[in-house]
Amino acid sequence: MHLLRVQVPEFRALKNVDIEFEKDFIPKVFPLGSQNGGGKSTLLQLIFVLLHCSSHPDRLPFLNNLLAQVSIPEGESHKVLAKMDIWDGEKVVSMEFLCCNDTFLESLKSNGTATIGDISFASPFREKPLTEKQSQTSGKISQSTNEMNNLKVITEMTEVQKSDIMGKKTLLEEQLKLLNAELEVTKQEISVVRSMVESLMEFLRVEKLHYITGSSNAEKQPLLCRIVGMEVSETKSFLSKLADKIFLAAPSTQVYLFLSPDNRKLLFKAGTVDNYGTALKESKTKLPGFFTYNITSTEVITKSFIVARDQDFAERVNTGRYSGDHYQQVLNEMKQLLATGKKILPQLNPKDNTVEGVRFTTEDGTELYPENLSHGELKRLGICVWSRKIENAIVLMDEVENAFHPDWQYQIVLDLTEWGPTNQYILATHSYELCRALTPAHVKDLEPKLLPVR
Amino acid sequence: MSFQSKKEHEQLIEQQCQAIMKSTHIRNKIVVLCEGDIPTPGLRTVIGYQQLQKRPDADFYTACIPSSWTQKKPEFFSCGGRGNVLDTYFKLLELHREPRSDSYLDRNRLFAIVDLDLQVQPTGKDYLFPNTEAIFKSLYQGTKVNQQKASQHRIWVTGLIYKEAYFLIPELQPVFDDYSVPLTFNSQPLQLENIYLALGNDMDSDTNLMDNLTTACERISYCTELDCSSINQLKSSWLTQFQSVTDKEQKDELVYALLMIKPVKKYWEEQTQPEPNPFNPPLERLRDRLTLAIGHFYSTEGEKSDTEHHIPIFFKTLHQFV
Numbered sequence: 001m002h003l004l005r006v007q008v009p010e011f012r013a014l015k016n017v018d019i020e021f022e023k024d025f026i027p028k029v030f031p032l033g034s035q036n037g038g039g040k041s042t043l044l045q046l047i048f049v050l051l052h053c054s055s056h057p058d059r060l061p062f063l064n065n066l067l068a069q070v071s072i073p074e075g076e077s078h079k080v081l082a083k084m085d086i087w088d089g090e091k092v093v094s095m096e097f098l099c100c101n102d103t104f105l106e107s108l109k110s111n112g113t114a115t116i117g118d119i120s121f122a123s124p125f126r127e128k129p130l131t132e133k134q135s136q137t138s139g140k141i142s143q144s145t146n147e148m149n150n151l152k153v154i155t156e157m158t159e160v161q162k163s164d165i166m167g168k169k170t171l172l173e174e175q176l177k178l179l180n181a182e183l184e185v186t187k188q189e190i191s192v193v194r195s196m197v198e199s200l201m202e203f204l205r206v207e208k209l210h211y212i213t214g215s216s217n218a219e220k221q222p223l224l225c226r227i228v229g230m231e232v233s234e235t236k237s238f239l240s241k242l243a244d245k246i247f248l249a250a251p252s253t254q255v256y257l258f259l260s261p262d263n264r265k266l267l268f269k270a271g272t273v274d275n276y277g278t279a280l281k282e283s284k285t286k287l288p289g290f291f292t293y294n295i296t297s298t299e300v301i302t303k304s305f306i307v308a309r310d311q312d313f314a315e316r317v318n319t320g321r322y323s324g325d326h327y328q329q330v331l332n333e334m335k336q337l338l339a340t341g342k343k344i345l346p347q348l349n350p351k352d353n354t355v356e357g358v359r360f361t362t363e364d365g366t367e368l369y370p371e372n373l374s375h376g377e378l379k380r381l382g383i384c385v386w387s388r389k390i391e392n393a394i395v396l397m398d399e400v401e402n403a404f405h406p407d408w409q410y411q412i413v414l415d416l417t418e419w420g421p422t423n424q425y426i427l428a429t430h431s432y433e434l435c436r437a438l439t440p441a442h443v444k445d446l447e448p449k450l451l452p453v454r
Numbered sequence: 455m456s457f458q459s460k461k462e463h464e465q466l467i468e469q470q471c472q473a474i475m476k477s478t479h480i481r482n483k484i485v486v487l488c489e490g491d492i493p494t495p496g497l498r499t500v501i502g503y504q505q506l507q508k509r510p511d512a513d514f515y516t517a518c519i520p521s522s523w524t525q526k527k528p529e530f531f532s533c534g535g536r537g538n539v540l541d542t543y544f545k546l547l548e549l550h551r552e553p554r555s556d557s558y559l560d561r562n563r564l565f566a567i568v569d570l571d572l573q574v575q576p577t578g579k580d581y582l583f584p585n586t587e588a589i590f591k592s593l594y595q596g597t598k599v600n601q602q603k604a605s606q607h608r609i610w611v612t613g614l615i616y617k618e619a620y621f622l623i624p625e626l627q628p629v630f631d632d633y634s635v636p637l638t639f640n641s642q643p644l645q646l647e648n649i650y651l652a653l654g655n656d657m658d659s660d661t662n663l664m665d666n667l668t669t670a671c672e673r674i675s676y677c678t679e680l681d682c683s684s685i686n687q688l689k690s691s692w693l694t695q696f697q698s699v700t701d702k703e704q705k706d707e708l709v710y711a712l713l714m715i716k717p718v719k720k721y722w723e724e725q726t727q728p729e730p731n732p733f734n735p736p737l738e739r740l741r742d743r744l745t746l747a748i749g750h751f752y753s754t755e756g757e758k759s760d761t762e763h764h765i766p767i768f769f770k771t772l773h774q775f776v
Contacts, residue, residue, distance in 0.1 A: 024634035026747060033500025406479055407527050414521060435503040436513050439742035443504035 001245040002028065002087040002424045003047070003394045009080050011046055012069060012257075013039035019444045021426065023087050027417040028424040031435050034446035040428035041254060043446065044396040048248040049258045050082060050097050051394075052289045054225060055239040059286055060213045062258035063223065067213070069257065070099050072221050077103035081223070086242065089392070093238060094228040097212075099221040105200075108207055119203055121222050123196040130190045137183045141176060148172045210235040243289075247390055249383065250398035252280060252292040259283060291386050293379045293400075298358050304330055304385045305346040306355050337381055342368065344381070375403040380415070387420040395423045401431035413437035467541045470533055471549055474542075475557035480529045484775050485559060487539045487546075487566040488512050489617070490532030509742040514617065515567070517749025518765045520756030526776050528565075528769075536568045536575050536586075543609060544578075563775050567610040567768065569617055572666040572715070577609060586611045587669060596676040597710040598762050604771040613764040618722045619713040620765060621748050622649060624706055629751050635740060650709055653716045654696060657689040662717055670715035677711045 008017040017039075021030050034040050049066050053059035072079045078100040086093045102120050151165050151172070204211050204224065210232045212223040227235045250256075255264055259279055266276040284290050291300075305327070312324030334344045338360075347357040360368040379402075387395065395416075401409040409431045416425050427434065435443050470492060474485065490511025497503075512530035519527050533542045543566040550561040568575070568586065575586040583589045592603055594613045614620055630637050630644050637644035640652070657663060663670060664685050671682035681691040696708050723741070756766035 025743065026634055031500060033504065405525075407525055410516070410527070411524050418521075429500060432498040432500060432503055435500055436510075436516065439509050439739065439746055440504050440506040441739045441742060443500060445501050445504055447501065 001089070001242065001392060001394050003426065004085040004087050004092060005083075006043070006047060006085075007080075007083040008043065008046065011081060012042050013037060014042055014046075014446070017043065017446060019446075021424065021444070022441075025442060027413065027438070029413050029416060029438060029442065030424075030426050031431075031438065031443045032426055032428045032446065033430070033435075033443060038446045040446060041250070041398050042257065044248060044250070044398055044426065044428055045257050046082060047084070047394075048246055048289070048396055051084075051239075051246040052243050052248070052287060053258075054097075054212045054223075055236065055243045061260075062283065062287065063213055065260055066258050067099065067221075067223055068261075070221070072099055072101055077101060077107050079221075086394075088238075088241075093230075095235075096226045096228075098224050098226070100224055101221050105203070108203075119196060119200045121200070123193055123200050124222075126193045127190060127197065130186055130193060134183065134186045134190060137179055137186060141179045141183065144172050144176050144179065148176070205232045208232060208235070210239070245393040247289040247291065247393055247395045248398075249291040249293055249386065249395070249400070251402060252277060254292075254398060256280070256283070293382050298378060298382070300382050300385045301334070301344070301358050302346065302355055305358070309346075309355070333384070334381060337384055338377060342377075376405060376408060379403050380408065380412075383412075384415065384419050387416060387423070390420050390423055392422045393420075393424075395420065395425045396428075397425060398428045399430075400427050401429055401434050406431075406433040409433040410437045463541075466534075467538065467545050470531075470538075470542050471545050474531055474546065475549070475559050477529070478558060481558040482560070483526050484528040484563040484565065484772055486515065486528050486530045486772070487533045487543050487564075488515055488530050489534070489536055489539055489568055492532055492534050508738050509745065511617070514745050514749055515765075517746055518752035518756070518769065520766065520769055520773075521753050522757060523769070523773065528772055536571065539566050539568050540575065540577055540609065542566075544581075565608050565610065565772065567612070570611045570613070570615050570714070572615065572662050572669060572717070574669060581609065582606065583609075587672075590673065594764075597707055599764055599767040601767060601771075604767065605774060607771075610768060614710070614713040615715060615717060616719060619718045620752075621722055621745065622646060622713065622718055623763075624709055625763075626748060626751060629747055630744075633744065633747065637744075649721055650696065650712060651693070653712055653718065653721060654689060654693045657692070657716060658685050660717065663715060673714045674711040677707060680711065 002023055003021055004023055005020045006017065007019075008014045010016075019032075021028075032040050032043070046066070049063055053063040070079065070081060078098050081097045081099055083094070083096045086095065100121065102122070105119055105121065148169060151169050153162050153165055157165070201211060208226055208231060210225045210227075212225055225235060225239065227238060230238065257264075263276065263279040266279060280292060284292070308326035308330040311326040312322070315324035316322050331343075331345070335342075338344060341363050343361045343363060345359055345361060346355045347359045348354070349356045362368060383400070400412055404412060410433045413434060414437060416423075429435070473495065474480065474487075488511065493510060497506075510532055512532040515530045516527070531542075533539045543564065546559060546564055547561055550557065550559060550564075570586060570590055577583060577585055577589070583592060589607065589609060589611045590613070593600060593607055593610065597613075599613065612620070614623075624646055627646050630646070639645065639648055642648065667682070667685055667688070671680075671688070674680060674682075677695075679691065679695050681687040692708065692712065696705065699705050699708065723737075752763060752765045755761045755763050756769050758766075761767065761770075
């Protein structure tokens with residue numbers, strides 16, 4: 001996969017963004033520059049969330065958090081959030097993500113491409129309260145039925161008691177009648193709404209528009225995706241394939257627009273930064289393409305030891321002898337990345353020998369404390385382990401140069417192309433040294449483009 | 455220097471020296487002065503880099519650094535023309551006769567590399583070798599670097615006529631073949647052999663070569679089959695030899711001989727073209743990317759212990775000073 005072009009008319013700080021990432025450029029590494037606040041991080045997050053979350057229902061909340069910051073201008077029928085051209089290895093796929101309102105549907109209808117009755121983007125949101133109502137009514141019916149079944153007239157009862165029970169029974173029967181009538185109405189309403197949703201989806205299908213999401217706060221402006229020349233089923237399938245080929249790596253102290261507003265606030269509240277870290281960690285469990293580089297990137301390194309150990313063990317089971325050298329390979333690779341004289345080893349739990357972390361030693365085995373390793377070294381190790389697993393993907397990296405000496409800022413370009421040679425890298429950066437490893441044409445900027453005089 | 459007074463020139467050199475001395479990047483590192491446009495101060499930003507018309511010359515050498523040399527890499531500084539590079543080199547040495555606290559430069563790790571060219575450039579200032587040609591004779595034996603003597607040299611000259619000649623050595627043919635944009639020479643798919651033939655055929659119309667024939671012929675005296683009695687004889691003997699030898703090693707020797715004496719810049723700059731196609735990039739941009747790929751070739755070569763390429767051996771020598 002290769003992102004050939006991205007266009008963002010307007011989203012937060014981004015205005016009239018139109019950037020090309022040429023397919024024939026080697027290496028496929030593109031620094032992206034702008035002033036502080038120019039929108040580099042926003043652009044990377046927008047691309048990532050649109051491509052990584054659009055096809056997975058469990059990732060839609062992240063997309064909705066981002067969409068909460070989009071509003072269609074007064075009097076407009078839609079707003080194009082982003083257009084992207086992607087090279088899928090065989091052809092250029094041109095996709096457009098747009099937020100729309102019902103006026104957009106009206107305009108499509110008036111074009112006469114489809115004949116349809118009342119449809120609205122609000123329809124999918126009508127079903128939920130109705131099903132809740134249905135569930136509540138069913139509950140009440142069940143409760144009343146139980147109550148009624150418990151009302152039994154027995155011979156030992158006095159006439160007054162008997163009459164009281166009969167009265168209650170009559171009341172419950174009336175109530176049940178009403179509830180059943182209400183349930184029936186609700187069911188009919190649900191059926192109508194479902195039929196409207198089906199009509200809406202069918203209408204969109206005919207228009208080759210894939211309905212991605214409409215969050216509760218974006219009820220009237222859901223997100224649609226259109227891919228030139230593709231039917232909706234093909235669009236869905238392409239988005240699903242693409243979701244596995246898009247990655248974002250960024251600092252853990254970054255503000256992530258795809259987190260909920262409450263979680264975003266944690267970063268700036270005294271004493272709650274750790275909670276922000278927890279929120280990020282949680283988001284990573286649902287966003288497999290998301291990676292943060294910080295001191296905790298040792299988690300990735302630890303995991304690589306475990307995977308290598310298991311691969312060696314699997315070979316032992318399959319071949320009957322200890323022939324695997326995955327663990328040794330990982331050790332060697334890590335050693336090459338560390339400064340001369342340092343080694344990295346898995347930290348074993350003395351009780352059960354499980355791998356619980358990593359430790360660092362000198363060549364002669366003397367233990368090194370983590371503070372003897374620079375943040376840059378740990379970060380480089382983490383990126384190496386992470387990026388080696390990625391193939392033929394679009395990798396977006398924010399502030400990759402932080403904590404790197406100028407030599408390593410230059411080196412990271414060479415490293416990335418060695419660790420993941422089939423990937424395309426888009427690096428939001430402030431580093432001149434990083435750019436020097438490439439040509440001026442590789443470097444892209446977000447500065448507003450001058451337009452010709454009319 | 456013709457448009458500059460001596461005083462202006464000295465001021466320029468002094469400014470350049472101060473810029474190098476105060477560059478925090480060079481602390482505990484090897485500094486190499488090279489030819490190329492002096493960068494405009496204050497442009498060391500991402501956008502500043504993007505707006506450059508072409509990749510800085512110094513960055514070609516940086517791209518050639520062997521890939522395993524990841525820390526304390528040498529820092530290259532473009533200092534203008536060959537004369538300016540040498541003047542800057544000697545001025546820096548002069549300024550660092552005594553240790554000084556206002557400079558990050560370590561004079562023991564200061565180097566320069568300049569193009570061989572056809573005109574001989576004096577070094578002066580009591581340097582071990584009086585001129586560029588004397589450096590060349592000491593530093594190279596035939597087509598190879600004399601590694602016994604390499605570590606004596608603080609001022610290197612290229613073993614080929616210009617840095618650009620290193621963009622056209624025979625070993626680069628696969629790099630051009632595999633390049634993402636199809637390249638042409640004289641409207642044909644780019645074959646280096648055709649460029650060599652064109653260079654050979656153009657020998658007798660090159661006034662620079664004619665004027666410096668004696669210097670040129672001394673350089674290529676290892677090719678005993680070449681007749682250096684006149685430019686026409688040289689041309690004719692080179693073409694005859696080149697078209698008749700089948701042994702690859704002999705053929706490469708002839709190519710290297712040609713690239714030591716025949717100016718190649720215009721062949722590189724004007725005649726290495728992409729295939730006509732509206733989607734192909736502008737020439738300047740294409741050349742930038744090609745030099746990046748060529749730099750990668752030399753960087754990879756530098757990882758081989760038995761490499762005989764000049765540039766990797768230059769770095770191997772420099773590495774002794776880390």
